[in-house]
Amino acid sequence: MIKKLWNYEIIPNLLYETNRNMIKNKLLKPTESELEILAILWDRKTATVREVHEELLKTKDAGYTTTLKLMQIMFEKSLVTRDDSNKTHIYKPAVTKEKTQKQFLNKMINSLFAGSSTELVLQALGNKNTSEEELDRIQVLIQELKLRK
Numbered sequence: 101m102i103k104k105l106w107n108y109e110i111i112p113n114l115l116y117e118t119n120r121n122m123i124k125n126k127l128l129k130p131t132e133s134e135l136e137i138l139a140i141l142w143d144r145k146t147a148t149v150r151e152v153h154e155e156l157l158k159t160k161d162a163g164y165t166t167t168l169k170l171m172q173i174m175f176e177k178s179l180v181t182r183d184d185s186n187k188t189h190i191y192k193p194a195v196t197k198e199k200t201q202k203q204f205l206n207k208m209i210n211s212l213f214a215g216s217s218t219e220l221v222l223q224a225l226g227n228k229n230t231s232e233e234e235l236d237r238i239q240v241l242i243q244e245l246k247l248r249k
Contacts, residue, residue: 141193148188
C-alpha cells in the first residue's frame with residue numbers, strides 16, 4: 101500500500117507542484133504589451149479596461165477585446181489585481197514599477213553585458229546626449245556608493 105501511494109499519489113502531486121511553480125515564475129515576467137498596460141496603471145494607480153484601452157489608442161492601434169484579454173491574463177499572472185465588486189472591474193498594478201525595472205535591468209545586465217553594470221552605464225552614456233542635470237545625479241549616486249563601501 102505504501103509503495104502504491106508513493107508511485108501513484110505523491111510523485112504526480114510533487115511533479116504537478118514543481119511544474120506549476122516553474123510556470124508561475126515564468127509568467128511573472130510581463131510581455132511588452134503588458135508593460136505598456138502596467139505603465140498606464142502605474143501612472144493612474146487604478147483604471148478600468150476602457151480607460152486603459154483609450155490610453156493605449158493614443159499611441160497604437162489596439163482592439164478593446166485585445167486589451168481586455170491582456171488584462172485578464174495579467175490578472176491570472178498576478179501582475180494586476182482586480183476589484184470585481186461592481187459591474188465595471190477596476191484594475192490596479194500588483195507589481196511595482198521599481199521591482200519590474202530592477203527585474204528587467206538585471207536580466208539585461210546579465211544577458212547583454214556579461215553581468216557588468218559598468219558596461220551598461222558606459223553604453224548608456226555613450227549613446228546619447230546626457231544633460232548636465234543627469235550627470236550631476238549620476239555623480240551624487242557615485243559618491244553615495246563610494247561612501248557605502
